[in-house]
Amino acid sequence: MSTLVEIKHLVKSYTRGGQVVPVLHDITLDIARGDFISLMGPSGSGKSTLLNLIAGIDKPDSGILRIDGEDISLLDEGDLADWRASNIGFIFQFYNLMPVLSAFENVELPLQLTNLSRSERRERVEMTLGLVGLSDRMEHYPNELSGGQQQRVAIARAIVTDPTILVCDEPTGDLDKQSASDVLGMLQQLNTDMNKTIIMVTHDAHAAEAAKRMVHLEKGELISDPS
Amino acid sequence: MLFLKLIFKNVFRAKLRSSLTLLGLIIAVFAFGLLQTAVDASSAGAKAASSSRMVTRNAISLVFPMPAYYRERIKAVPGVKGVTTAQWFQGIYIEPKNFFPQFGVDHETYFELYPEFLIPADQLLAFKKDRQGIAVGRKLADEFGWKLGDTIPLAGTIFPGNWQFHLRAIFDGKEESTITRQAFFHWEYINEWLKVKAPRRADQIGVFVVEVDDPARTADIAKAIDAEFKSSLAETLTETEKSFQLGFIAQMESIVLLIRVVSFVVIFIIMAVVANTMAMTARERLAEYATLKALGFSPGFVGMLVLGESMMLALLGGGMGILLTFPLAQGFAKSPAGNFFASFKVSPETVWMQVACAVIVGLAAALVPGIRSARIRIVDGLRHIG
Numbered sequence: 001m002s003t004l005v006e007i008k009h010l011v012k013s014y015t016r017g018g019q020v021v022p023v024l025h026d027i028t029l030d031i032a033r034g035d036f037i038s039l040m041g042p043s044g045s046g047k048s049t050l051l052n053l054i055a056g057i058d059k060p061d062s063g064i065l066r067i068d069g070e071d072i073s074l075l076d077e078g079d080l081a082d083w084r085a086s087n088i089g090f091i092f093q094f095y096n097l098m099p100v101l102s103a104f105e106n107v108e109l110p111l112q113l114t115n116l117s118r119s120e121r122r123e124r125v126e127m128t129l130g131l132v133g134l135s136d137r138m139e140h141y142p143n144e145l146s147g148g149q150q151q152r153v154a155i156a157r158a159i160v161t162d163p164t165i166l167v168c169d170e171p172t173g174d175l176d177k178q179s180a181s182d183v184l185g186m187l188q189q190l191n192t193d194m195n196k197t198i199i200m201v202t203h204d205a206h207a208a209e210a211a212k213r214m215v216h217l218e219k220g221e222l223i224s225d226p227s
Numbered sequence: 228m229l230f231l232k233l234i235f236k237n238v239f240r241a242k243l244r245s246s247l248t249l250l251g252l253i254i255a256v257f258a259f260g261l262l263q264t265a266v267d268a269s270s271a272g273a274k275a276a277s278s279s280r281m282v283t284r285n286a287i288s289l290v291f292p293m294p295a296y297y298r299e300r301i302k303a304v305p306g307v308k309g310v311t312t313a314q315w316f317q318g319i320y321i322e323p324k325n326f327f328p329q330f331g332v333d334h335e336t337y338f339e340l341y342p343e344f345l346i347p348a349d350q351l352l353a354f355k356k357d358r359q360g361i362a363v364g365r366k367l368a369d370e371f372g373w374k375l376g377d378t379i380p381l382a383g384t385i386f387p388g389n390w391q392f393h394l395r396a397i398f399d400g401k402e403e404s405t406i407t408r409q410a411f412f413h414w415e416y417i418n419e420w421l422k423v424k425a426p427r428r429a430d431q432i433g434v435f436v437v438e439v440d441d442p443a444r445t446a447d448i449a450k451a452i453d454a455e456f457k458s459s460l461a462e463t464l465t466e467t468e469k470s471f472q473l474g475f476i477a478q479m480e481s482i483v484l485l486i487r488v489v490s491f492v493v494i495f496i497i498m499a500v501v502a503n504t505m506a507m508t509a510r511e512r513l514a515e516y517a518t519l520k521a522l523g524f525s526p527g528f529v530g531m532l533v534l535g536e537s538m539m540l541a542l543l544g545g546g547m548g549i550l551l552t553f554p555l556a557q558g559f560a561k562s563p564a565g566n567f568f569a570s571f572k573v574s575p576e577t578v579w580m581q582v583a584c585a586v587i588v589g590l591a592a593a594l595v596p597g598i599r600s601a602r603i604r605i606v607d608g609l610r611h612i613g
Contacts, residue, residue, distance in 0.1 A: 052605075052606050055521070057520075057521050057605040057606055057609075058604075058605070058606050077526070078525065081520065081523045081524070081525055082523060084521065084522070084523045085522065085523025086523075090518075090521055090522065092518070092609070096514065096515070096518040096609070098233070098515060098518075099240075099515075100233065100236035100237055100240060101232070101233070101236070105229070105232070108229075109229070109519075109522060110522050110523065112229050113522075113523050113524065157522075
């Protein structure tokens with residue numbers, strides 16, 4: 001499998017109350033196309049920061065971060081927004097759906113940034129909601145859906161633009177056991193059937209087992225990478 | 228489409244907060260409109276003044292009269308086309324709260340100099356023929372339910388006695404700004420009584436209304452009239468009708484200024500209220516704005532969402548406030564307090580000012596929260612719990 005994400009000597013720190021707090025130290029990691037990787041580690045280990053950097057919603061202090069051959073740390077804000085729109089699908093712990101939009105409209109949201117016509121958007125949204133088993137819930141608003149259903153809408157929103165990478169931040173963290181299992185099964189299916197590259201941050205060892213590969217971080221350092 | 232849908236649905240997301248803000252906006256905008264209308268109304272008389280008419284009064288004060296024979300000498304001044312007379316009466320109709328302006332005039336010539344008062348020819352003739360005849364404006368007739376032939380009693384204050392007048396004519400205004408809440412009767416009716424009861428007060432006139440043949444020459448003609456009576460017992464002061472009216476307005480200049488200031492203070496307060504609403508709203512939605520940015524929407528889109536919501540709130544409140552201004556102004560005009568103003572109508576300028584205020588409130592209220600939301604770092608916004 002070819003390398004999709006290439007990380008070399010990545011360093012990231014934050015400034016809190018005038019103090020520089022190092023978060024990631026010299027991270028080097030490759031992720032292959034079509035891989036399903038879980039990032040694990042205790043709170044403050046830097047796993048979410050690493051995920052944010054890969055997703056292009058934060059910038060490293062130094063190091064190389066290439067996605068599909070492009071060094072995204074060199075892109076400006078506008079280009080990075082465009083890059084995210086076409087390459088990244090986000091799945092958040094608390095779903096982050098727009099409460100005033102229906103399931104259909106939430107899934108359609110990223111397509112508003114494409115050149116697709118209204119009918120093409122409709123067709124694609126209906127197909128994607130069908131994929132996650134929510135064809136009969138299209139007009140429902142987030143507060144009319146269970147947590148598991150909301151996360152499935154979020155998954156549909158993440159894949160509707162057919163992105164290269166899905167980044168998942170604790171996707172099962174707010175779900176009951178059954179819903180969590182459904183969501184993980186869905187992610188595995190997207191990985192195997194649609195060859196989506198998935199990077200998932202989780203605390204949950206059981207959820208991490210759904211991935212093909214587990215990476216552990218501690219105090220900003222990669223401590224184990226079975227690959 | 229999505230942009231408008233998001234704005235529209237977000238506006239009423241916090242129903243109670245939005246409704247209260249909207250209510251505040253409505254009240255502020257119509258209060259501003261009413262206060263501005265009161266300012267306009269205070270100068271309505273001056274606006275309706277004719278440029279070809281001047282007023283000659285006693286130079287010492289308006290309360291001092293002038294001899295009636297001045298009229299012929301004024302008429303002889305070059306450039307003077309016509310002269311008529313008017314005397315403030317200040318009678319009480321039933322009770323003082325029914326106040327309306329009343330003038331004893333030269334019944335033969337007065338209406339010739341005031342073509343903006345439209346009187347049917349037969350009614351004008353009837354008015355001229357009846358020594359106790361009175362002509363009233365439509366607004367006044369409607370207010371008291373008077374009909375032609377009615378007897379209108381007025382208790383004199385400056386000229387004591389119970390005076391009975393016969394309603395012979397009802398006039399309309401040529402323009403909307405023409406004041407039709409006033410009454411005119413024969414000065415001769417009062418003067419004849421004065422000749423018997425108070426001869427020293429007879430044959431005296433309050434003001435002469437002078438019509439000039441060339442409005443561009445009013446300054447020269449005024450000077451000539453006043454020169455005519457220089458060093459006489461009653462020196463005169465002649466000025467354009469507009470200046471004469473503005474002289475009255477100047478007496479309540481401080482009140483008008485206060486009303487003007489209060490009207491803008493009201494708008495400033497609501498601006499702070501809407502800004503607070505928008506700041507709270509934007510703070511609660513930081514996670515949503517961060518999500519939109521993560522999905523690829525630009526900071527400008529997020530900023531415009533805040534601005535759009537603020538503008539929609541401001542324009543909704545402003546629009547409803549403007550619509551409410553008209554019936555409220557009408558209601559005020561009909562109330563006893565409204566009788567203080569000759570005309571209390573909402574002008575197009577006031578409506579435009581209300582629109583401008585609503586737009587400024589919307590823009591100003593969105594400025595800081597809009598910029599802050601647009602600039603939010605995605606990772607910080609995603610951590611935010613509203």
